[in-house]
Amino acid sequence: MGTCNSSPDITIARGGLINSITWRPMLTLASAHLPIITSIEKPAYLVSVDNRTFVKFNKANWVGFAEFTESTFIALPISTDVRVGKCQFRKAIAAATARFMPAGRIAEIRPNVPAVLANERETLRHADPGDPRIRDLN
Known part of the structure; x- marks a missing residue:
């Protein structure tokens, strides 16, 4: 812009x-x-998992x-068509599952890294990025 001869590249x-x-x-x-x-090598400590949703039945x-x-x-009307009844049944179960069962996807996992320590490190980073304890947790 203006008299500037270059502009920064940002990653x-x-x-x-x-x-x-x-x-x-x-x-x-x-x-x-x-x-x-720009090349990004996936760190060795990250492992990809399948793109699956996990349902936590014990927390339902x-x-x-x-x-x-x-x-x-x-509340459903009685249907004489089996296919319509099956569709209504599946919709009711899917709606109840979405409402009353926690579910999610784990995008990446870190083998051999205790989640408690990783969570503690992230909490410290958020509170004070210069905290010396972060180095120990890394």
């Missing part, structure tokens, strides 16, 4: 990935601007689930 990434990122300017182009190739609100499904089934 935004999670703090834990900073040591896994490399930047390489493309010097072969006959241009005043050098494109920068079973009383609420039962009451919701029973009241939904009672």
Whole structure:
């Protein structure tokens, strides 16, 4: 802008990935601007998991689930078509599951890293990024 002859190139990434990122300017182009190739190597301590949703059955609100499904089934009109009845049944169960059963996806896991220590480190980082205890937890 204005009289400035250059502009900064910015890469935004999670703090834990900073040591896994490399930047390489493309010097072969006959241009005043050098494109920068940004590469991110996945850290060895991160392991990908399948894209699955996990349901926490032990934390489900079973009383609420039962009451919701029973009241939904009672309110449904009686269908003479089995396919329509099956569809209504599945919708009721899916709605009750979404409402009364906690579920989620684990995007990445860190084997051999206790979650308690990782959570403590993140809490310290949030409260005071310069806390010396963070180094020990890393």
